[in-house]
Amino acid sequence: MRAVLVLALVAAAAAPVHAQFAATAYVDNDVAGDVQSGRLGLGVSVAYYLGGRIGLELDAEFHGHFFRDEDIASRQPMDVDLNTNAALASGNLVVPYCVRGAFGAWCPYATAGAGMIYEVFQGVAHGPAAENFDHQKADLAINAGIGVTHALTRWVGFRVDARYFHAFVDESASGNTYPKDYGYWRLSVGVTFGGPQRDLFSP
Amino acid sequence: MFIERLSRALVVAAVPTWLLLVIVGVSGPAWADPAIRLGARGGVQLGDATDPYFGVDLRVSFLLSPLTINVTFDDVFDKEMSDYQVSVNALYDVTVPLRRVDPYVGIGANVTAFSFKAMPGVVRNGDDNGQRLGMNLVAGACFDLPYVSPFVQVVKQIGAFDPLSFATGLVVALDGDDRWSGCGRRAR
Numbered sequence: 001m002r003a004v005l006v007l008a009l010v011a012a013a014a015a016p017v018h019a020q021f022a023a024t025a026y027v028d029n030d031v032a033g034d035v036q037s038g039r040l041g042l043g044v045s046v047a048y049y050l051g052g053r054i055g056l057e058l059d060a061e062f063h064g065h066f067f068r069d070e071d072i073a074s075r076q077p078m079d080v081d082l083n084t085n086a087a088l089a090s091g092n093l094v095v096p097y098c099v100r101g102a103f104g105a106w107c108p109y110a111t112a113g114a115g116m117i118y119e120v121f122q123g124v125a126h127g128p129a130a131e132n133f134d135h136q137k138a139d140l141a142i143n144a145g146i147g148v149t150h151a152l153t154r155w156v157g158f159r160v161d162a163r164y165f166h167a168f169v170d171e172s173a174s175g176n177t178y179p180k181d182y183g184y185w186r187l188s189v190g191v192t193f194g195g196p197q198r199d200l201f202s203p
Numbered sequence: 204m205f206i207e208r209l210s211r212a213l214v215v216a217a218v219p220t221w222l223l224l225v226i227v228g229v230s231g232p233a234w235a236d237p238a239i240r241l242g243a244r245g246g247v248q249l250g251d252a253t254d255p256y257f258g259v260d261l262r263v264s265f266l267l268s269p270l271t272i273n274v275t276f277d278d279v280f281d282k283e284m285s286d287y288q289v290s291v292n293a294l295y296d297v298t299v300p301l302r303r304v305d306p307y308v309g310i311g312a313n314v315t316a317f318s319f320k321a322m323p324g325v326v327r328n329g330d331d332n333g334q335r336l337g338m339n340l341v342a343g344a345c346f347d348l349p350y351v352s353p354f355v356q357v358v359k360q361i362g363a364f365d366p367l368s369f370a371t372g373l374v375v376a377l378d379g380d381d382r383w384s385g386c387g388r389r390a391r
Contacts (some may be wrong), residue, residue: 029336038363040314040334057347065333104268150263151273155235158293189291189312 004169020049022149023157024055026190028061033164033184039065043188047094050060055094057111061186065120067178075179079127088165090115090143096196099124102163107196117167121177137177141167159192238353238383244275244372250365254281260293260372264387270292270295271387273309273341284319290358292341296388301350305386309341317363337362345386351375352385 030043043061048057064084076082092113099106116138123133145163152158172181216355241263248254248346258277279286292311299306319330343356347385358368376385384390 026335027314029312038335038337040336102269104270150268150270151272152268154267158272 001168011150012154020052020055020194020196022047022049022055022195024190024192025103026159026161028063028188029064030066030184030188034068034071034182035184036065036068039063041186041188044086047195048094049094049196052096052098052153055070055096055109055196057092057094057113059090059092059113060088072121072178075177076123077130079130080123080133083122083124085120085122086101087120088115088145089118090141092143096149096195097157105157107145107150108132108148110144111145111161112142112162113194114142117141117165119177121129135177137170138169139169141165145186150194155193157192159188159190159193161188162186163188209331216335223380236266238262238380238387239377240264240374240385240387241377242351242354242372242374244277244298244354244370246368246370246372248279248366248368250367252282254279254286254366256261256368256370258288260374262374262387264383266382266389272354273308273311284317287315287316288317290339292339294341296371303346304344305347305384305388306344307342309339311339311341313360313362315362335363337364344387345374347384347386347388349385354386 003109016041024045024047026045028043028145029037030039030041031037041061042057045057045059047055047057054087063086063146063147065084067084069082072082072084090113092111094109094111096107115143118136118138121133121135125132144163145161147159147161147163149157149159163186165181167181169178169181170181207313209254216352230288236280242260243257244260245255245257246347248256258275261274263272263274267353273292273294275288275290275292277290279288290311290313292309294307294309299305313336315335315337316333317335322364338361340359340361341356343354345352345354352375353373354372356369358370360368374386376387382390
């Protein structure tokens with residue numbers, strides 16, 4: 001994760017003055033929906049803005065304790081403690097609209113895209129009759145949301161982002177995993193480098 | 204025990220500290236712009252019990268933004284668990300006609316890392332250690348005095364842990380830049 005962030009920083013710093021790369025490192029919380037809330041997620045996104053009007057973004061996130069225990073406990077064997085994690089990767093379109101005034105420089109935006117959610121289900125046996133298991137599954141997911149970036153300096157700002165994810169689960173292959181389509185809201189806060197707000201400070 | 208607590212505290216503090224160093228370091232030509240205030244604070248958290256806490260408080264203000272980024276780290280002295288909290292808040296100075304008083308409001312996020320202490324005869328449902336994310340609502344006032352600037356503030360946390368916190372502390376300016384007040388507000 002740290003290596004990806006450093007690479008993104010180097011790419012943003014090395015870009016020509018009017019190239020509009022943006023890299024964001026963020027923490028997130030799945031605040032509402034069919035997954036566990038209150039657990040920490042870490043992510044990074046890299047975007048390139050075409051003329052400051054529309055951006056192409058690649059987003060990757062890792063989230064621990066992804067599903068709620070009570071939603072999947074009934075599908076597990078006895079005496080098994082289940083841990084669930086998820087890795088998300090998506091490609092998104094971002095449409096920003098930047099304004100600057102006495103209140104500083106702000107770029108609210110809307111975003112939508114698609115990607116995959118890679119889910120890991122690790123069962124740890126706690127009884128003599130139980131066995132450890134490790135299942136992985138990848139589900140197609142779409143997302144849409146809104147957010148805003150705010151410039152603290154010409155290069156550095158912060159981002160607040162809210163996105164709704166909907167995952168399409170292959171129910172025939174669910175096994176010990178989550179059995180049906182699910183959706184949730186992800187709220188994230190991060191530090192962003194570069195981005196369309198830089199245009200507001202161009203000579 | 205101490206080493207374990209210290210290592211957990213360092214892990215919790217590592218991410219925001221690293222991000223803040225990047226913010227200041229990548230500021231580039233605007234290196235001299237941020238106003239940096241560092242201090243200590245203490246207070247009490249009112250939740251299921253009343254727990255004292257102590258920590259550090261870092262405030263970074265920017266010429267291009269009316270917001271101050273506030274990063275805090277607190278060690279909460281809870282009888283039942285070790286409890287470390289890191290918060291990142293965006294503070295906004297509220298203009299009032301009082302000289303040397305800088306009230307502010309803010310909003311932010313927190314990470315609480317906890318580990319329940321083993322207690323004989325006590326069986327817990329759920330995790331006995333982990334991290335939880337939450338949101339902060341902040342209101343306070345900083346007093347722009349020479350050399351050090353005391354502050355008082357109240358924070359309401361929203362999330363799995365939702366105490367109401369009262370704190371007081373001191374911050375000092377790490378720069379000699381007279382464009383900023385002792386509290387990190389743009390000089391009027």
